[in-house]
Amino acid sequence: MLATRRVLVVDDEEGMRATLAANLELEGYEVVEARDGAHALALARQQRFELVLSDVKMPGLNGVETFRELKRIQPGLTVVLMTAFAIEKLIEEGIGEGAYAVVYKPFSMEHLVRIVARALESRPVLVVDDLPDVAEMIVAGLRAAGLRAEAAYDGYTAIQRARDEAVDVCVLDLVMPALDGVKTYEELRRMSKQIRVIAMTGHARSEMIHAFTSRGGYACLHKPFDVRELMHAIARARSDPGSC
Known part of the structure; x- marks a missing residue:
């Protein structure tokens, strides 16, 4: 209590x-x-x-x-x-x-x-990437710095994880099979306006990035990026009045 x-x-x-x-x-x-x-x-x-x-x-x-x-x-x-x-x-x-x-x-x-x-509330950062090695590497970097972080490998799993356990910040790959990052983001936001989403991409088209940011996506990082760059984006998202 x-x-x-x-x-x-x-x-x-x-x-x-x-x-x-x-x-x-x-x-x-x-x-x-x-x-x-x-x-x-x-x-x-x-x-x-x-x-x-x-x-x-x-x-x-x-x-x-x-x-x-x-x-x-x-x-x-x-x-x-x-x-x-x-x-x-x-x-x-x-x-x-x-x-x-x-x-x-x-x-x-x-x-x-x-x-x-x-x-x-100690809600985790959820890292979503269809390449498990990439997702796990990012999670490992965040955990090494003391952040609570978990991985998901597709949009459907990310949505289910957010339903089962409240997510603080979601770090979401834009280009994924089946359910891409923009559609995953839209569903996450329908579930909770409090989830702050940071996109990441190595080869997303400019129109996909625009679709994400124009719908209220917080930031987009271009791969490869340093984990510290991501940590700064997470801290800014958590501090932003719109994320609370």
Whole structure:
């Protein structure tokens, strides 16, 4: 139950920290506050947390360094990063090491609360490609970075998986036999407007890519791509207000 879910809020600005804590407590979460990274690590050694919400720019340990150490203390911990600054190198490091999402200040509390709720649901990234080796390679890369990911090898299986188990983000090959990526995407969106879909392709026609994006598809990556590029697209999709 929500009341048993403990969230750690890490921010050196006392006013922001108190506002975040108050809003999360109204949603039924148990909230613990940390004034900086060192304080957060000390708390993590004393008690378990389901999620950490941490500012990136802080004195002493920054948010990404804190995130890195927290994951050593509590492997599998879900972390959402917040920032008011365009600190691209730090943000890239955080995403590459498995941060669930990066939220840019100022943000609405309603938006943040929705991201926290989604993050705590631990829904997987579903990778769909008719070439099993490709799908499994992508899944392995995402899992190595700490993301929960599963594979499907055709559109029909992807749709059934989404029916049986809620999917957070779907990474979908556009060119597949039987049911192509555009048709699979349309069915996924009919099932749930909350599923964010990222297309990938090595040789899709431009009209197919246009059909996907014009129907609301989030992004299209061209193969071959680095897993970190995909992780950035996933983090952006999770952070986008339209994905919540």
